[in-house]
Amino acid sequence: MTLLIVPITAPTLEQARADLLRARELGADMVELRLDHMAGLANEDFRTLRKLVGDALPILATPRAPEEGGIWDAGDSLRIRELARVAHCANLVDVELTAWERSPDVRERLLLDVFGKLRGSGPRLVLSAHDFKQRPVNLCRIVERMNEVEECEVAKIVFHARHISETFELFDLMHGNAKPVVAIAMGEAGVITRLLARKFPMAFGTFASLEKGKESAPGQVTIEEMKGLYRWDAINRGTAVYGVIGNPVAHSMSPAIHNAAFERCGVNAVYVPLLVEPAYEYFEDFLREALARPWFGLLGCSVTIPHKANALRFARNRHGEIEPLAERIGAANTLTFNGAGSVRAHNTDYAGALDALTTAMGCSRTDLRDAEVAVLGAGGAGRAIVAGLRDCGCRVIIYNRTAERAKQLADEFGCTAAPLEARVRPGTKIVVNTTSIGMHPNVGDTPLPADRLRPGMVVFDTVYNPIETRLLREAKQVGCRTVDGVAMFVNQAAAQFELWTGKPAPRELMRDVVIRRLSAT
Ligand code: NAP
Numbered sequence: 001m002t003l004l005i006v007p008i009t010a011p012t013l014e015q016a017r018a019d020l021l022r023a024r025e026l027g028a029d030m031v032e033l034r035l036d037h038m039a040g041l042a043n044e045d046f047r048t049l050r051k052l053v054g055d056a057l058p059i060l061a062t063p064r065a066p067e068e069g070g071i072w073d074a075g076d077s078l079r080i081r082e083l084a085r086v087a088h089c090a091n092l093v094d095v096e097l098t099a100w101e102r103s104p105d106v107r108e109r110l111l112l113d114v115f116g117k118l119r120g121s122g123p124r125l126v127l128s129a130h131d132f133k134q135r136p137v138n139l140c141r142i143v144e145r146m147n148e149v150e151e152c153e154v155a156k157i158v159f160h161a162r163h164i165s166e167t168f169e170l171f172d173l174m175h176g177n178a179k180p181v182v183a184i185a186m187g188e189a190g191v192i193t194r195l196l197a198r199k200f201p202m203a204f205g206t207f208a209s210l211e212k213g214k215e216s217a218p219g220q221v222t223i224e225e226m227k228g229l230y231r232w233d234a235i236n237r238g239t240a241v242y243g244v245i246g247n248p249v250a251h252s253m254s255p256a257i258h259n260a261a262f263e264r265c266g267v268n269a270v271y272v273p274l275l276v277e278p279a280y281e282y283f284e285d286f287l288r289e290a291l292a293r294p295w296f297g298l299l300g301c302s303v304t305i306p307h308k309a310n311a312l313r314f315a316r317n318r319h320g321e322i323e324p325l326a327e328r329i330g331a332a333n334t335l336t337f338n339g340a341g342s343v344r345a346h347n348t349d350y351a352g353a354l355d356a357l358t359t360a361m362g363c364s365r366t367d368l369r370d371a372e373v374a375v376l377g378a379g380g381a382g383r384a385i386v387a388g389l390r391d392c393g394c395r396v397i398i399y400n401r402t403a404e405r406a407k408q409l410a411d412e413f414g415c416t417a418a419p420l421e422a423r424v425r426p427g428t429k430i431v432v433n434t435t436s437i438g439m440h441p442n443v444g445d446t447p448l449p450a451d452r453l454r455p456g457m458v459v460f461d462t463v464y465n466p467i468e469t470r471l472l473r474e475a476k477q478v479g480c481r482t483v484d485g486v487a488m489f490v491n492q493a494a495a496q497f498e499l500w501t502g503k504p505a506p507r508e509l510m511r512d513v514v515i516r517r518l519s520a521t
Pocket of ligand 1: 305349352376377378379380381382400401402405420434435436437439462463464465485486488489490492
């Protein structure tokens with residue numbers, strides 16, 4: 001079993017007691033006492049902490065060196081002395097590989113002072129290496145050296161990932177290293193090494209913070225999020241991996257709704273954020289690495305800004321199956337993989353938006369024929385919505401900041417283009433905002449001043465954070481009917497869920513999850 005380890009950096013006994021009890025209550029499998037933060041605690045205090053959690057919560061102890069992320073600027077002998085004084089209450093001790101290799105004297109003292117007196121019942125050895133800047137060039141050799149040390153039971157390698165593709169070497173270690181490993185890529189791009197560790201047979205453990213603000217390394221997720229949002233306890237070797245590829249992606253609601261839907265429907269799958277740099281090369285690189293490892297289990301991705309055109313290009317390059325609609329829109333927001341390298345591309349924004357609009361208006365798609373619609377924006381969402389409205393026979397005017405982009409989209413779908421500042425035409429029945437204007441945090445902005453709205457218009461804002469944008473608030477005041485972006489978001493996600501699992505999506509639950517999360521922000 002892969003352990004969820006919570007670091008404890010409390011400087012006082014009182015705080016350490018509280019943190020240990022909280023870690024146990026939240027379901028931690030192990031705690032890491034960061035001795036470099038706990039220099040003020042006496043030997044007796046460590047005994048107290050041991051007694052407090054008994055055998056239920058194993059303890060890993062480490063006086064982390066400053067060059068590897070610690071805060072105690074002590075030399076090897078002081079650090080070994082510190083380890084020796086807590087060794088009796090630790091199940092594991094972590095020593096940096098550099099310290100272990102520094103001199104035979106260090107090794108001898110460790111073996112004698114830390115392990116010697118307790119041989120048989122004493123702690124086991126973790127050898128570790130941390131790089132807070134980048135992937136170490138000699139990564140493979142570092143792990144080999146740890147593997148070669150007979151006393152070493154767990155090899156721990158941690159570095160800051162600049163790109164998500166750098167995580168795959170770590171997954172290879174979690175999949176097949178000779179000894180159990182803790183393999184973590186720090187930073188947002190590396191968060192999947194933490195979230196997915198439980199899936200891999202050689203992953204000894206990963207770290208989760210006790211709460212926000214108590215992270216001991218960048219990218220650490222709280223234990224509550226690991227277990228609640230990211231389904232840690234449900235993950236096993238056979239768990240399928242899904243995720244949202246985007247940039248930025250940290251505040252996406254997609255992990256929350258998809259993971260809740262997987263749980264409700266009993267699907268053995270987990271959904272994670274996948275931060276991929278904007279250029280196509282990075283997109284391609286990530287998927288190539290993931291799909292080259294069938295045991296990694298990537299079976300599908302949602303795709304968001306700025307990668308929807310990249311998703312289509314990837315599917316084309318792989319001779320995948322592309323839904324004609326996605327081809328016509330020029331963007332895909334859903335990729336499905338079959339585990340043997342084949343790719344399917346869909347666009348679920350189109351139906352998601354049309355269904356949200358027609359449901360709110362209480363009409364069918366055919367009832368929209370000849371309606372005059374103002375679409376604000378000509379980006380990815382705009383393209384899908386313009387295609388949908390044209391298929392319904394609407395007359396569409398595209399208003400956009402960049403005139404060239406509006407004209408190109410208008411020419412492609414037989415619409416008219418206009419500048420964003422232009423007044424909407426008097427006969428306009430429906431206004432759809434597909435720009436990001438008014439989206440959190442710029443909630444005071446609106447793409448259309450209130451004096452351009454008329455009573456009786458239908459105003460649909462695809463922005464869903466906040467649920468009621470300034471545009472919608474003012475539209476209501478003027479007497480318009482309003483449609484928020486949540487329904488479209490839920491519809492497009494539900495369609496993805498159905499494509500991936502073949503099961504009906506729990507739409508009510510998905511909507512509740514989005515509304516609950518948005519109301520909490
Ligand atoms: P995109 O491809 O980057 O397009 C962004 C659009 O917004 C472009 O038309 C852009 O105009 C315009 N824009 C951005 N900032 C602007 C500003 N300051 N002033 C004027 N125009 C501005 O993004 P997208 O994928 O289409 O997404 C756009 C929005 O749609 C997002 O904010 C998202 O909230 C919403 N959306 C919602 C859903 C849903 O399910 N509810 C799904 C997808 C998207 P230029 O062409 O001039 O750059």
